[in-house]
Amino acid sequence: MSFKARILAGLVFAFGFAATTAxxxxxxxxxxxxxxxxxxxxxxxxxxxxxxxxxxxxxxxxxxxxxxxxxxxxxxxxxxxxxxxxxxxxxxxxxxxxxxxxxxxxxxxxxxxxxxxxxxxxxxxxxxxxxxDNFGIGEKLALQLASDIHGKGNILVFNGFYSVPVCAIRYDELKLVLKAFPDIKIITPELRDVIPNTVQNAYSQVTDMLSKYPNKGDIAAVWSAWDVPQVGATQAIVAAKRPEVRTYGVDGSPDVVKMVKDPASPASAVAAQQxxxxxxxxxxxxxxxxxxxxxxxxxxxxPSVLVTKENAAEAEKALGQAS
Amino acid sequence: MDGAIDQRLGVALATEDAEAEVPPLKRNRRGGFVRFAAIGALLIVFVVFAIAAPGFLTRGNLTNVVEQSTVLALLAFGMSIVIIGGGGDVIRGGIDLSLGANLGLCAAVFTVAVNAGLGDATATVLTFAAGASVGLVNAFAVVGLGILPLLATLAVMNICAGLELVLTQNTVLTANSPLLAYIAGATPLGFSLTDWTFLGTALLLLVVVHATPWGLRLQAVGGSVQAARSAGLRVPLYLALSYVSAGLLVALAAIVQAARLSGSSPGSGDILLSVVLTSLMSAVFSRRLLPSIGGTILSVLFIGCLINGFQLLNVSSYWVNGVQGVLILLVVAVRSVSRRSGEV
Amino acid sequence: MSASIAAPRFRVTQLVRWVTPTALILLFVIFAVASPTFRTPGNLLHILVNNFTLPAIVALGMTLVVSAGGIDLSVGTSADIAAMVAVTLMSLGHGLALSLAVGLGGALMVGVVDAALITVLGISPFLATLGVLFVGESVQQLATNGGTPIYLVSNFPAAGLDALAHGTALGVPAPLWIVLAAVIVVQVLLGRTPFGRHVRAIGAAPQVARYSGLPVRRATWLVYLLSALLCGVSGLLLAATVKSYVPLSGNAFLLDAIGAVFVGTTISREAKPNVLGTLIGVFLFGMLHNGLLLIGWNFYWQQVAIGLLVFAVLGASFATRRLQAAD
Missing domain, CATH: 3.40.50.2300 (Response regulator)
Known part of the structure; x- marks a missing residue:
């Protein structure tokens, strides 16, 4: 499909370019x-x-x-x-x-x-x-999310760092993309990611929300503007045995890329920067x-690259993270 | 008052008495030695930086140190006043953990007010009202309800931090106003207005706390509640005023901070531990080994010089917290070891 | 004291001690009515496992320290050092038991420094542990190259670590067994041993304790070592829960632990720190976090509400105590 093809093309272009600069x-x-x-x-x-x-x-x-x-x-x-x-x-x-x-x-x-x-x-x-290009990052991640959940469902959003301009751009892009998908709803209140203790705190809050929305299909995905809350959210979803809930984040820490690579992990995509x-x-x-x-x-x-289940193995190598 | 507290107070008084029995001369000499050691440490740090750190001794750099220390200094003055009035006991003495969160709240109030078009004068009044109100709530909790200061101010800290979030929606709010521009830009007699604020407040508080009847009575209340009460002092009034003064100092600090940060920005509460440390450390600079305004000025400058000097020496900032912690522990250790040797 | 005075005073004392538990029950009922999810057994268990366990273990250590008249601001440092050491070892491929043991050893080192500063150098506990907190931040930054988290998410070394956080025994989650063990240890030490008596004596009147020849130094050492050890356990459990070590995470428990211990003093007749009170305090905080989120309050207001509620509970119980004193 052209969407996936475009992403792959982007990947090839991205790393070709990166290599020349490097x-x-x-x-x-x-x-x-x-x-x-x-x-x-x-x-x-x-x-x-x-x-x-x-x-x-x-x-x-x-x-x-x-x-x-x-x-x-x-x-x-x-x-x-x-x-x-x-x-x-x-x-x-x-x-x-x-x-x-x-x-x-x-x-x-x-x-x-x-x-x-x-x-x-x-x-x-x-x-x-x-x-x-944080506009691009926010847009691509949001489109991937919307496409993965077939344009329909409720999503949890961590929005604790709207004061950081790049986080605000990514969040605003998410909102912009969601305008085109009226059947995707952000669950209110939004969640707050914190520093310190980001991972455990996200784990605990997502567990809370999973018990508030206990049925399969109540929550389609979890979005965060960076990938540390995504680590906590992903683990909470695994622990609650709700693998249908997908997680999305930005930055591409090596461990998160590995989580995305794991076919069984709810971590569906991470926008990896360099x-x-x-x-x-x-x-x-x-x-x-x-x-x-x-x-x-x-x-x-x-250039940054959207790491998904399909391209994770290649992306890991291209990002220099493969062990 | 219930039995346990009475008993504890009795012990505290007994300890006070035991200390009072030390001949005044010996006691002074001991305090003098510690103070000398602490000031000596400050001087050594100063000299080392002056020699080793390029540009440390320039006037521009030293005024920068003062400017960077002003918010911490104003808050630490507030903390010291609260400790002077409430006594130095860790658990039952005076302490105000809400200072940092109150700083964030006041800065948010000022910024929101300016952005709502209220003008500098109104915004300033509102900011001081907010700071004083938080102080009043603390005072009500400690004096009126009898909650331990540590606990009462901890709860108030949460309330302030939450209200700041509500006001700012957890974002950076930019404020432009003639007052902020003036504070950020004006340099009367060659020093920035922030430097003048530090200097002016320091001098004012030195006089008010250490040379007026009000200040001396505040110290008496902190020294021994029972003695102050039997001397006819209105103990609750002095305690309450110490928290309100701290709140007012926070409001002043908030306006200085708003000028530095061009508005309000989340994360002001982080300053709390530094404030506690600075204020407690001030004790080693004072003759009676109790927190004091003069001591607070010195310990603020000590910490300010350390951070600045490390940067000039290009020491990795990862080391700064640790070295700061170790140096402060060293200074405090000198104090307590010498105090103990005096006891024997 | 004559019986006619003692009788009414006894009743007021009871009243004071019930303020905090009553508030807890009242809030519980309110949340249960407002949120159908809140009252499900699954959620209540979740509060216990995720919002209660970690701060509870830290607060139990703090209960000991405060009983001895001190305070420990370095609890987060102990927890973080334990997690840092253990997770680093595991990520290097060492075994679970060794990693956890060395991790606890790391936490104990923090306790050793605290205790040495307090007993040998005679620095006040507040300043000593605050200094250790500052130094601890530097140590972690230097050791992790500025604060890089270490994840064990992929190539997870030991199934045992997962069992520690997510396993169950006799149908009860493992973390709760650990809390139970910690509760028993602290309760027995504090309530049934000479050590506990010494601790309480030191807390009530340090000079008197010293003059009466109690082993003040030894007790103080033990108190800070035990606190560090318990915090270490909490840090390891945190690492096991999220399969990672994120630097400087432990400080998140500091203020809640202090708050819980002192809220807990309100249920004691002598206003002393006590194990049951501490547990009630920690549960109160955990329940507030969970309940406010479930009834759908915006996080801005959650923090205000927590502050106000704690303030109200404290105000009610301290004001009652004061009324009683005025009787």
Missing amino acids: YADDVPSLKGKRIGITVIGTEHYWDLKAYQGQMDEVKRLGGTAIALDGGRNDSRQISQIQTLIAQKPDVIIEQLGNGPVLQPWLKKVRDAGIPLFTVDTISPHSINDTTS PYLIGKTAVDNAARYLAGNHDLPPYTFV
């Missing part, structure tokens, strides 16, 4: 340069890989990284950026975080004459934002800029 080694050296890296947090697979991608690339190119982890706290990240500006690095790369909170501080970075690059943060002050490549690409862009290339596009989109 191995193109025309990146100028960063010798003697100090690169400020400020990230909102590193406790999630995506955050950590994107962060490591930056750190490793800075080291590979001979630069020095000043790396700062905000511990998922806006105030702390802002204090770190404020001090970072005073340290006057050659370039600052900012990764994820709450858009509106960051903007005035990102402006201060530019006002101080420091070139600013961002990872997954849309900002008018950023020279280049390296990111996944965070390590995203981080690496951001540093490469910064290095090119410092070497005098001031014609960078404002956005570099690193």
Whole structure:
């Protein structure tokens, strides 16, 4: 069918493209340069890989990284950026975080004459934002969900992090797609994913909802804007012996991709990003800029891939996760 | 009051008396040594950073440290006032666990009010009203109902955090207002308004808590409820005022934070443990080894310098919490070991 | 004290002690009426297994600590370290028994640090365990490269681990047996041994206990070690439930555990921490989480409601106690 074919084509294109970016080694050296890296947090697979991608690339190119982890706290990240500006690095790369909170501080970075690059943060002050296409991710995941459940049924949605712009985009895309499927209903109230203890908390809440809707067919699927709640939800569904309920998430941590690969697992799809490549690409862009290339596009989109039961084995290999 | 509490209070008083029997000179010298050790630690950290950390001693960096510490400082002042008034006992003494959640709530109130077009003046009044109301609820629970402060403020913390969610729908709310722009941008006499807020509040509280009759009576209430009562002090009034003052300080902190974060953002409650730590640590900087405003100022700056210095030295942020914890334990250990050697 | 005064006071005392259980029953009835799902046996069992077990074991440790006049803010650290060590070992292919044992050893190390700071250096329990909490965060971040979760979801090593969380014995889920064991241990230690008497004496009057020659130090050591051990059990059970270790998860239990212990003191005549009260407190919190979700309240209001209800219960029981004192 054309839908599946399109996804497969996308996959092939995605990894072909990824391969060329990953191995193109025309990146100028960063010798003697100090690169400020400020990230909102590193406790999630995506955050950590994107962060490591930056750190490793800075080291590979001979630069020095000043790396700062905000511990998922806006105030702390802002204090770190404020001090970072005073340290006057050659370039600052900012990764994820709450858009509106960051903007005035990102402006201060530019006002101080420091070139600013961002990872997954849309900002008018950023020279280049390296990111996944979250609109596409949200749309593809929602379409896959709608297609899997044949356009009909009730779904549970975790919506605890609407304050994070990329999560909001994915959620909004879900809503947009669901407009075309009037027979799919989001069960209210929506659930709240939390940090810390995300997995057990999601497990417990989904178990609650499965006992509230005890019949086969009452709940068709569980959606979350990242994949840690998906881990808890999937296990709750297995424990409650309700394998007809499917789960969907974003990011593609290796264990979640493995769950999707398992034909018996309720985990039906995860939109896998390439965070390590995203981080690496951001540093490469910064290095090119410092070497005098001031014609960078404002956005570099690193392809993502929707991992489903059909393509999980291939995707695992292509994502470099196969053991 | 039931038997157990009476008994405990009796013991507490007995302990107080035992301490009071120590000759004043010796006691002062002991406190002096600890204070010296603590301030010495602060100085050593300061000197090490000044030498090793590039840019630490620049004026811009030091004002940054003050600016970054202001919200923590205002909350820690509130906590210290509550502990000074309620006494230092872990379980039955004064403590306010709702400070962090109240901060989030107040910032949300300010932001929502500004976005509703109410104007800065009204929004500010509403914010202080919200902060004070939370303080009043705490006061009512502790003084009126007699709930343990630890417990009462824990329940209030949940209420505040929930109300913040209700107000903000768990999203980041952006607020633009002349007041916020002014706080974020103005630099009278070369220092940011946030720096001035820290300085002004610190000076004001130093005077109010340590040099006015009100402050001295508050300390008396915290030292011994029974003694204060028999001296004719209106104990409930002072206890209640300590929680309300804390609430007002939270409201001030909320406006400073709203200016820094351009509005309100979830996650303010995370600051709670740092506030508790800062305020309890303030005891080692004071002559009587009790929390004090001066001690709080020093411990806030100590923690602020640590975090800033580590960043300048490019120490991985994974180490910061741990090293901070160890250093603080060290400072506190010096205090308690020296106190014990004084006892023998 | 004459009998004529003692009689009415006895009745008021009874009243105070019934405030929390009454609230629990009242809320139970309200939820049962409002949500048909709530009252199904399956859901009630689910509350016990998923919303009660983990915080209950932590809170039992906290009951011991608070009985001895201390407090343990490092409960989450002990739970996390146990889970981290055990899950890491299992993911490296070591056996179940070894992994769990070493995990508990890790938790005990946290208890050793707590106890040493408190007894040897004389730091107040609040500050000592708070410091350990901060250090524990760093240790976990450094050990997991910033906080990467370790999942055992795929290539699951030991069927025994699954049985720990999801198995049943005599028709009762395994986690409940573990709670029962913990309850018996803590109840017996606290109520029937010299150690328990010492703990309570220290809690009531530490100076008096010291001057009367009680083994204050030894008891304090034991209290913090036991608390860490129980938290370790809870951490292992958490890891078994979700087949993973997610760094810094344990702190989620801290405030509920403290809340439960002190809510539990309201059912004791002397306002002392006690095992039954703690269990009632933990169940109250778990039931609120579950019930509010099932009756379909938005999560914003769930948190407000929990705060208000706990406030009301505490207010009622402390106010009654105060009235009684004024008699």
